[in-house]
Amino acid sequence: MRLELQKRAGASTLFSILSPFIALVLTLVAGAIMFVILGKPPLASLYTYFVEPLSDPWAREQILVKATPLTLIAVGLAVCFRSGNWNIGAEGQYLIGGMFGAMIPVLFNDWNSPIVLPLILIMGMLGGALYGLIPAFLKSRFGTNEILTSLMLVYVAQQFVDWIVRGPWRNPQGMGFPGTKKFNESAILPSLWQHADAHYGAVIALVAAIGVWFMLAKTTKGFEVTVLGQSPRAGRFAGFSVKNMTIFAFLFSGAMAGLAGISEVSGSVEKLDDKLSLGYGFTAIIVAFLGRLNPLGIVAAALVLALSYIGGEAAQISLGVSDRAARVFQGLLLFFVLACDTLIHYRVRLLRTPKKLSGKTHQPHSPSQVDTAKAKVWNQVGHGN
Numbered sequence: 001m002r003l004e005l006q007k008r009a010g011a012s013t014l015f016s017i018l019s020p021f022i023a024l025v026l027t028l029v030a031g032a033i034m035f036v037i038l039g040k041p042p043l044a045s046l047y048t049y050f051v052e053p054l055s056d057p058w059a060r061e062q063i064l065v066k067a068t069p070l071t072l073i074a075v076g077l078a079v080c081f082r083s084g085n086w087n088i089g090a091e092g093q094y095l096i097g098g099m100f101g102a103m104i105p106v107l108f109n110d111w112n113s114p115i116v117l118p119l120i121l122i123m124g125m126l127g128g129a130l131y132g133l134i135p136a137f138l139k140s141r142f143g144t145n146e147i148l149t150s151l152m153l154v155y156v157a158q159q160f161v162d163w164i165v166r167g168p169w170r171n172p173q174g175m176g177f178p179g180t181k182k183f184n185e186s187a188i189l190p191s192l193w194q195h196a197d198a199h200y201g202a203v204i205a206l207v208a209a210i211g212v213w214f215m216l217a218k219t220t221k222g223f224e225v226t227v228l229g230q231s232p233r234a235g236r237f238a239g240f241s242v243k244n245m246t247i248f249a250f251l252f253s254g255a256m257a258g259l260a261g262i263s264e265v266s267g268s269v270e271k272l273d274d275k276l277s278l279g280y281g282f283t284a285i286i287v288a289f290l291g292r293l294n295p296l297g298i299v300a301a302a303l304v305l306a307l308s309y310i311g312g313e314a315a316q317i318s319l320g321v322s323d324r325a326a327r328v329f330q331g332l333l334l335f336f337v338l339a340c341d342t343l344i345h346y347r348v349r350l351l352r353t354p355k356k357l358s359g360k361t362h363q364p365h366s367p368s369q370v371d372t373a374k375a376k377v378w379n380q381v382g383h384g385n
Contacts, residue, residue: 128258
């Protein structure tokens, strides 16, 4: 017996729309079972995770803060995934973008000018794009697997940023702690309101999501992304280049990840330190698929995943569970999203494995072969009589 996936003739539009919500419900059910196994009351635990943070003004603000980098990274990944390129290294591009953008306020800490903030945002995008170009070049030039190369580069970026904040860029007045000098006022993203942690990076993320949605839905470049992602052969007939699209997709997604990195550094931390890597680049993959690779859907999905971060922190205090429980929720959500999408587009069939006789696969006789065999036996019997 073996299982086989058979592509459906037509996917259900209704279930395609409901798929993220079904995945979310299944995640909650699986999460409740997890809490029962941990010896925690399931309903109270889920309330602590997903409802309690929404009633606290500070927690709502933190949800917005965490949703900002998730939205920016996931919007870039949506373009990459829709083009048929698999960028799994957005975390590394996020880190290098934060480091590139921090270069100006670290090396020129006394430079106060209105152009500093736009310049460091551009530098952040440039750093992420250049780091994303590495797996793109390796794939288009040598045919290497972009999943492996982009993922391995994450660990290179983590080690490099950790080294630079502990060595050349470490603040001499930082009492030995890893981290750069605090940025001056002209290099800091302003808060959305007075004394708020939420900053204008959230506005940038929303504008980016709307802009990318418009590009994908209304422009020739968006059409090229869709065509090459669905059928590279058809795209080549239309005059589109698969290699050029690979370069574009990685440059774009890397730039968005780099923008997320410098927005986090400039808006939330106000310096570069060793705690920049929080796994946003990996969580953004879940955000992209939960949002159906639609930039507008990604905004809502980013808020849901940000809620899981804040809810996880609240659960550590209220329930005494590990912070890894939040990662379990995120993993369950990705699993159920992919499972629902698979079942929408494919039918699961259970097939019998043919039996083997004398080392050869037994093939049942066709009706014509059976009739011929009967006729021979009849003739032999008749001649014997």
